[in-house]
Structures are given as C-alpha cells and as structure tokens.
Amino acid sequence: MSTDDAGMSKPGEKKAPSGYSSAIETHELSRKFGDFTAVDSINLHITPGRIFGLIGPNGAGKTTTIKMLTTLLVPTSGSAKIAGFDVRSSSKEVRKRIGYVPQMLSADGGLTANENLMLSAKLYGMKRSDRKTRVEEALNFMNLRESSNKLVKTYSGGMIRRLELAQAMLHMPAVLFLDEPTIGLDPVARRVVWERLTALKEEYGMTILITTHDMEEADRLCDEIALMHRGKITISGSPADLKTSVGTDVNLDDVFVHYSGGIIEEGGNYRDVRKTRRTANRLA
Amino acid sequence: MSEKPAEQQTVSRSSFFLVEFFRESLAISEVEVKKLLRDPTELFTRAVQPVLWLVIFGQVFSRVRGIPTGHVSYLAFLTPGILAQSVLFSAIFYGIAVIWERDLGIIHKLMVSPAHRTSLVLGKAVSSGFRGLVQVVIIYVLALVMGISLRWEPWAIGGVLVSVMLGSAIFSTFSLVIACIVKTRERFMGIGQILTMPLFFASNAIYPLELMPPWLRWFARFNPLTYLVDALRSLMIQGGHSVHSFGFDIVVMVSVFIVFLLAARRLYPTLIH
Ligand SMILES: Nc1ncnc2c1ncn2[C@@H]1O[C@H](COP(=O)(O)OP(=O)(O)OP(=O)(O)O)[C@@H](O)[C@H]1O
Numbered sequence A: 001m002s003t004d005d006a007g008m009s010k011p012g013e014k015k016a017p018s019g020y021s022s023a024i025e026t027h028e029l030s031r032k033f034g035d036f037t038a039v040d041s042i043n044l045h046i047t048p049g050r051i052f053g054l055i056g057p058n059g060a061g062k063t064t065t066i067k068m069l070t071t072l073l074v075p076t077s078g079s080a081k082i083a084g085f086d087v088r089s090s091s092k093e094v095r096k097r098i099g100y101v102p103q104m105l106s107a108d109g110g111l112t113a114n115e116n117l118m119l120s121a122k123l124y125g126m127k128r129s130d131r132k133t134r135v136e137e138a139l140n141f142m143n144l145r146e147s148s149n150k151l152v153k154t155y156s157g158g159m160i161r162r163l164e165l166a167q168a169m170l171h172m173p174a175v176l177f178l179d180e181p182t183i184g185l186d187p188v189a190r191r192v193v194w195e196r197l198t199a200l201k202e203e204y205g206m207t208i209l210i211t212t213h214d215m216e217e218a219d220r221l222c223d224e225i226a227l228m229h230r231g232k233i234t235i236s237g238s239p240a241d242l243k244t245s246v247g248t249d250v251n252l253d254d255v256f257v258h259y260s261g262g263i264i265e266e267g268g269n270y271r272d273v274r275k276t277r278r279t280a281n282r283l284a
Numbered sequence B: 001m002s003e004k005p006a007e008q009q010t011v012s013r014s015s016f017f018l019v020e021f022f023r024e025s026l027a028i029s030e031v032e033v034k035k036l037l038r039d040p041t042e043l044f045t046r047a048v049q050p051v052l053w054l055v056i057f058g059q060v061f062s063r064v065r066g067i068p069t070g071h072v073s074y075l076a077f078l079t080p081g082i083l084a085q086s087v088l089f090s091a092i093f094y095g096i097a098v099i100w101e102r103d104l105g106i107i108h109k110l111m112v113s114p115a116h117r118t119s120l121v122l123g124k125a126v127s128s129g130f131r132g133l134v135q136v137v138i139i140y141v142l143a144l145v146m147g148i149s150l151r152w153e154p155w156a157i158g159g160v161l162v163s164v165m166l167g168s169a170i171f172s173t174f175s176l177v178i179a180c181i182v183k184t185r186e187r188f189m190g191i192g193q194i195l196t197m198p199l200f201f202a203s204n205a206i207y208p209l210e211l212m213p214p215w216l217r218w219f220a221r222f223n224p225l226t227y228l229v230d231a232l233r234s235l236m237i238q239g240g241h242s243v244h245s246f247g248f249d250i251v252v253m254v255s256v257f258i259v260f261l262l263a264a265r266r267l268y269p270t271l272i273h
C-alpha cells in the first residue's frame, strides 16, 4: 500500500448540519421481497454529526436499509427522511446531500483516481472552477495525491476504499452511507479507514452511517449502534450503554447474544454468504 | 479555499436543464471513450467478424449471382449491410458491460448521484456511437482493399457517420433495456444470442427486401436495422439505391431511439434492486 503523506487537509471548523434534528429519521420503514420481509418496521433517529453503526449478521437487512435510505430502493411501507428530506417525495434533494460507498468495490478500475473523482464532480453538478480544487482536497484528505494518476485497478484494497471515500465526500454531503467499509481489508488499512472516518466527522461534521459485522469496529468507531437481526432492530444505544445494560465486563458480542439470542456469525443464506465472499475476494 | 460545512451547497446546479443534462451525458461518454482508447483490443476483435462476412460470404455469393442487386455488384451491395451488422453485433452486447458494472457497484454510484437518469443512459448511448465510428473506419478500409467503389462526398460520409451513431445508440440502449429485464450475465448471453441472428436475417443487410417472403418482409419493416442499412446503402456505395429517403430513415431511427431511451430510463434504476 502506498501511503503518500502529501499534506493533510487543513482542519476546518466543526459544523454540524443545522435545520433538522435528525440527520436520518425513519418511521416504521419496511421492505419486502415477495413474501419475505427483509426490513421490518425500523425506527431510527440519528443525531447529526455522529457515526452510527448498523450491526448484524449476513442477511439481517443492512444493505436493504441503506438502499432505501439512499433512494436506490423504494420502501414497501413506512417513511424515511435524510437531512429533513423524504426519500420518496424528494429523492433528488436527498441525493444531493448524501454520499454512498456500496458494499462492493465500486471505483472504476479502468480509470485513474482523478478521472473517477472528476466524473463524480460533474455528475454532482459542481461548477467548473470548483471541480479541480475539490478533487485535490479530497485526494489529499484520503492520502491519495501521489497515486492519483494511476489506474485504479493497480490499487490495493485499502487505497480503493479510500478513493471511494474521497468520491463519496467530494460534494460535501451531510450524510455518508458506508456499507461494510472495511470488509476484506488488512488490519493496517482498516485502521486508516477508521481514522479517516473519524476525521470526516470531526472536521466536516458529517453524519456517517456504517454497516458492519464486526463488533470491534462498532465499538471503536461508532458513537451509537443499532443491532439488526432478521430485518428488525433489536436494540440501540451507545456501545458503552449497551454493554452496561447487559452486565459488567462484557463486550459487544455478548450484547448481541443477549438481545438476539444468537451469535453474530450465525445467519445468512447461501446468497448472502456468496455475496460477502465475492466482496472479500475482490479485495484479496 | 476554505472548508465548507456539510450543509452548505457545494453542489450548485445550473438552472439550465439542458446544460446540466448534456454535461452529465458528456461526462459519462467521456469516461467510456477513455476506457475504450486505453484498451482498444475489443475494437479489433470486433473487426474480425465483418472481415469474414465480406471476404468469404461476400465473395462466394458474388459468384452465385443469384441475388438481384440492381446496378451494383453483390459485394458492393453487401458492404453497407456488413457495416450495419458490425454495429448491431457490437452494440447488442453492451448490456453485458452494464451488468458487469452493476456487479462491481459502479452503477450504484451513478444512481445515488443527483444526475438525471436519462442523461446517464444517453451518455452510454453516445459512447456506443463512438464505437460505431470505429467500425466505419474498419469497413471503409476493408472496402477499399476489396476494390469496392465508395462515395467520398463529405455530406455522404457525414450521413454515414450520423446513421451509424444512431444505429449504435439504438442497439446499445435496446441492450440496456434487456439487461435491466434479465439482470444476470448468464441469462443475457442467452438472450443476446437469440436476438442478434433474427435481427440480422430479418433485415435487408444481405439480401433485398423484395426477395423475402411476405411474413419476413413484414417483420423486417419493424426492424430498426432495416432503416440503418437502407440509409447506408445509398450513402456508402457508388450507384447504391435506398428504398426510403435518408430523411425518412433518420426520422424512424430517431423515433425508435427515443422510445428505447425512455424505456431504459425507467428500467435502469431497477437493475440495482
Ligand atoms: N433483490 C432481492 N430480492 C430478494 N431478496 C433479497 C433481495 N435483496 C436482498 N434480499 C434478501 O433480503 C435479506 C436481507 O439482505 P441484505 O442484503 O439487506 O442483508 P445484509 O444485512 O446487508 O447482509 P450482508 O451482511 O450479507 O451484506 C437477505 O435474506 C437477502 O437474501
């Protein structure tokens, strides 16, 4: 992995988006596929400027939830608002205010980092004069400046993830959605991603929703978490509160067992596991 | 440059819908063309098939003299048909590339952006049009080598380029629609195989419409490939004859393209469900 140290972005002022009390708010949000309920009446209220973790085993409904919140999938019932805008009736307003990193590695391998970012800049309607500056800033922020003219297919998994984060933050969204941002990364690369996400929160006041299977990640990174199991949210709160609610000297795995009656590794059908494997393989 | 708080609009959208729309389309086609130029092997492998058709099929059937082609040789008659064929064959598998990009998550990224869905589709279609232009170059070179007399008036060549771009746009967008319906690569390969040959044979590409039995001629009338071939036949070769006027062929193709564009615009977002 190349780690170019070309200047970190200047620390900006801490500013939480204002004008709405929840960055993400859902009311009885549900999604069915045929008879199967993938997401079952979830209610979320996520405070602006926080990192929120949606945790659950394969097939819990995390990706389906994110797809609804990012306007990619229409809810079957219930509602959701992002930065005060309804995902169904104001999808375009929502799209302007969010960034999204899908579960798969979504940067275009046939393009350079610069070209990937320039494409986003244009699709987000940035002014010509802003594009170059914003792309440079984002590259700097994610420490990718030196490799910015190399084809992305030559990148390591960690670099690709950072590029995707750069792409997702380019237009300064109010809310970032990251679907398993560290899956398949080695421990060093994981730590770098954690550190950059924390910086995004602290320097730009972005609200970040991540999904993960990984309790350590949830514990270290998230201000608040929700456990998701078979489409339902079983419990939510800060990692510390959740742990004390179960007992002393417990970890998040114990919390999960306590509230879901199962361990995190359990669950998920063939389709889910195959999908996860594929994601991990691409990074290998 | 000062940091902007998250809520402030970095995203300043132009109030001119069309400006915004074409900027987005252009951005998409630009990266597609870049990728193509970086790895042009595909363009050359695509040239193999038309070469075989012209050189082998064309030469053999020229000897048969069984197909009435008016004042022009069969080989000359066939040349525009083979250009249209290579446009069809390369554009029709465009959907595979899109399914591939879906599996990689690239399409997800496009879909969460505030860009218009129609411009995302149009951008792809335009880039497919550029591929078509490469086919034009290949066929013209081949025709020169084979001693076929081509037309070199600038407006005739311009007409060929426009027709080919439109044809590529039509078939690539059609392919995108199919991809959105079948959703997986395996199924798409099957369908693609099934679609191309009937489209090719139920057209005027390798024989004139008058030679067809009525039912096939009826089918050929609804085949956009027929109008592409028809336009090319008088524009490309000396003494070539079109059944319809160039204007009529273009109007038909533009209309078909608009229908496919609207269908693709509706279906594109469902590709990632
Ligand atoms: N398009 C679809 N059609 C039918 N079922 C689906 C579809 N998408 C998801 N599902 C099902 O919905 C359930 C939830 O899937 P989802 O991808 O949201 O889970 P997840 O929590 O993201 O899992 P993972 O950790 O494996 O990514 C799974 O059982 C999955 O098989």
Ligand SMILES: [Mg+2]
Binding pocket: A062, A063, A064, A103, A179
């Ligand atoms: Mg998932």
